[in-house]
Amino acid sequence: MIEAVLAGAVRGGSSILFAALGETVSERAGVINLSTEGSMLCGALAAYATAVETGSAWLGVLAGAAAGMALAMLFAAVVVFRAANQLATGIVVLFLALGVTSLLGRDYVGQGVDGFTRWDVPGLSDIPFVGTVLFAHDPLTYLALLAAPLVWWLMFRTTPGLMVRAAGERPEVLVATGHSPNLVRLAAVAAGGLLAGIGGAQISTALALNWSENMIQGRGFVAVALVIFAAWNPMGALAGALFFGGIESLQLQLQAEGVSVPADLLNALPYLATIAVLVLFSRRRLHAAPDGLTSVFETSP
Amino acid sequence: MSRLVRIPATLGAVLALVLGVAACGDDSSAADSGTSSSEKTVKVGFLYVGPKDDFGYNQAAYEGSLEVAKAFPNVEIIQAENVPENAEAERVMERMISQGATLIFPTSYGHLTPAVNVAKKHPDVVFVHQGGLEPDPKLPNLGTYFGTVYEPVFLAGMAAGKATTSNKLGYVVAFPIPQTLANVNAFELGAKAVNPEATTTVVFTASWCDPAKQAQAANALISQGVDVLTQHQDCTKTIIETAEAAGKKSVGYHYDASSLAPQGWVAGSEWNWGPLYTDIVKTFLDGSFEGSKYDGDYRVGLQTGDNPFVQSPFGPGVDQETKDAIAAAKDEIAAEGVFAGPLKDQSGDEVVPAGTTLTYAEVEQMDFLVEGVVGKLPK
Numbered sequence: 001m002i003e004a005v006l007a008g009a010v011r012g013g014s015s016i017l018f019a020a021l022g023e024t025v026s027e028r029a030g031v032i033n034l035s036t037e038g039s040m041l042c043g044a045l046a047a048y049a050t051a052v053e054t055g056s057a058w059l060g061v062l063a064g065a066a067a068g069m070a071l072a073m074l075f076a077a078v079v080v081f082r083a084a085n086q087l088a089t090g091i092v093v094l095f096l097a098l099g100v101t102s103l104l105g106r107d108y109v110g111q112g113v114d115g116f117t118r119w120d121v122p123g124l125s126d127i128p129f130v131g132t133v134l135f136a137h138d139p140l141t142y143l144a145l146l147a148a149p150l151v152w153w154l155m156f157r158t159t160p161g162l163m164v165r166a167a168g169e170r171p172e173v174l175v176a177t178g179h180s181p182n183l184v185r186l187a188a189v190a191a192g193g194l195l196a197g198i199g200g201a202q203i204s205t206a207l208a209l210n211w212s213e214n215m216i217q218g219r220g221f222v223a224v225a226l227v228i229f230a231a232w233n234p235m236g237a238l239a240g241a242l243f244f245g246g247i248e249s250l251q252l253q254l255q256a257e258g259v260s261v262p263a264d265l266l267n268a269l270p271y272l273a274t275i276a277v278l279v280l281f282s283r284r285r286l287h288a289a290p291d292g293l294t295s296v297f298e299t300s301p
Numbered sequence: 302m303s304r305l306v307r308i309p310a311t312l313g314a315v316l317a318l319v320l321g322v323a324a325c326g327d328d329s330s331a332a333d334s335g336t337s338s339s340e341k342t343v344k345v346g347f348l349y350v351g352p353k354d355d356f357g358y359n360q361a362a363y364e365g366s367l368e369v370a371k372a373f374p375n376v377e378i379i380q381a382e383n384v385p386e387n388a389e390a391e392r393v394m395e396r397m398i399s400q401g402a403t404l405i406f407p408t409s410y411g412h413l414t415p416a417v418n419v420a421k422k423h424p425d426v427v428f429v430h431q432g433g434l435e436p437d438p439k440l441p442n443l444g445t446y447f448g449t450v451y452e453p454v455f456l457a458g459m460a461a462g463k464a465t466t467s468n469k470l471g472y473v474v475a476f477p478i479p480q481t482l483a484n485v486n487a488f489e490l491g492a493k494a495v496n497p498e499a500t501t502t503v504v505f506t507a508s509w510c511d512p513a514k515q516a517q518a519a520n521a522l523i524s525q526g527v528d529v530l531t532q533h534q535d536c537t538k539t540i541i542e543t544a545e546a547a548g549k550k551s552v553g554y555h556y557d558a559s560s561l562a563p564q565g566w567v568a569g570s571e572w573n574w575g576p577l578y579t580d581i582v583k584t585f586l587d588g589s590f591e592g593s594k595y596d597g598d599y600r601v602g603l604q605t606g607d608n609p610f611v612q613s614p615f616g617p618g619v620d621q622e623t624k625d626a627i628a629a630a631k632d633e634i635a636a637e638g639v640f641a642g643p644l645k646d647q648s649g650d651e652v653v654p655a656g657t658t659l660t661y662a663e664v665e666q667m668d669f670l671v672e673g674v675v676g677k678l679p680k
Contacts, residue, residue, distance in 0.1 A: 207516045208539040217511045
């Protein structure tokens, strides 16, 4: 049972992980993107539609990444260059995405798709326990697991990562070195949308093999909450996404075992856990917040 | 820099404009005529809460309306899809009436209140609502109708009980409400009728359509050894795909999804509204709606007539013996009903004594799971 719960945590958490990594990059540059859910929706639909039309799930992922990025750039154009309120703009852009995807997605409801199938890592998937938990998933789930350390390395060990963090902490440093903080922020938000788009693609073309209106069901918001939970650290996002995936997986698994569980309470658990984390750690976590973010809240209505 | 600003801003404006136009276009076409001919003398309106091609509830209703159009060449159908369950539905119905509609089918559960409001204002227009109950006091120009969902689910359960090799069936359910519990119970009773060892494990997802969660729920059931999966969800594709990918079998709900699961499709249940809609329209055209069986809360199942909720085609693995047994059981249901006593609930208490059968009205109050169902009702 533990094996099944953990395997479910990895499979179900990977979409949230993509989005949380993207949001980490975005927030490190000083931009809170609440339309992450929208980027996931755009990614889910674009990937599904492309996979249906071309028969290639990988082309679908590219389209999903591009769609997620396009929406994030629309958001960035408004908040970075027009200095619009980030929180309000994020919500508006999310609703825009919800409307557009519902409209454009109607033809794809119920359509058959050649999505990703499970790909067992040769050799490794035969390892007892670990093989099932880590090495018997769809390709995008492996990508998500690899993306976490990669994003960590990019953020903390490379010049572009340093520039993103500078945009969030000390934009004057960027200016002094001849860079535009706004362009860096735009790039960071775009990268965030790209990752969220892949997360959406994982849901529609790998996990659920389905498109339906509003199918992300709040996972984008969970990802945003996770970033705080993870103290803006990509590896923390990995842990958080697995935790959230694990709670959902656990409650479904308990039900499948016939254990008497209060389903409503368990369904609320991921959100209760977020609140608990925010309450318990918020003071400490806020110290880890990029300086640029605090101004978002100070200028909020 | 300023150029960079303007390009995305312009893009945004264009996008917003396109959306606005698309939304307006959608709105104005919402009550468009399906056909246009001056010879058509009677206009009938249909409202759907979702898209008419959702491979589910709405598509089934839409296809029923097409059968009405085919059956009565002088009837013009006015279609309106994506009608929300609020005052917008009233406006859509008012618009249909101003276009000349004299009979209106609001087909979603939540269209009842708007329909009642409009019906009070237009006593000369007849409303037949799908799935609701007449208001108190009842209106002379409004009636409701519905089928009996759990009867074909019982029959599909029989096919599932034969198809399983692990004797474990799985049911992914949205919420524990009487309608879903009746389906789960009927499914288990059907399976047990042919396979006394069969159990049905139920998992609630707390959402009518959360595909990611559906996939996880299906995987959880599969990890428990379940080898036949069915569901009570609005969007049904994910669970069927998940079962098929894992080499498990599926029993459909809402529509014939056998093409999605060429290997694992066992059986299913789906709506076939055409005959009932046609008969309602015929009654109306004959001028005898008021006081007819449709001028009230008309519930129909095998015990009282032709159930509009019917069996989907069987999958390739169902043998003739099973099909014959199911055909025989269908006649039995017509005689005795699905929930014929003695029936015990999960704790072994007798809930339906021998010699009695739950009526359609009693089933609509169901709050227990029968013996053989694994999984607990949230308290």
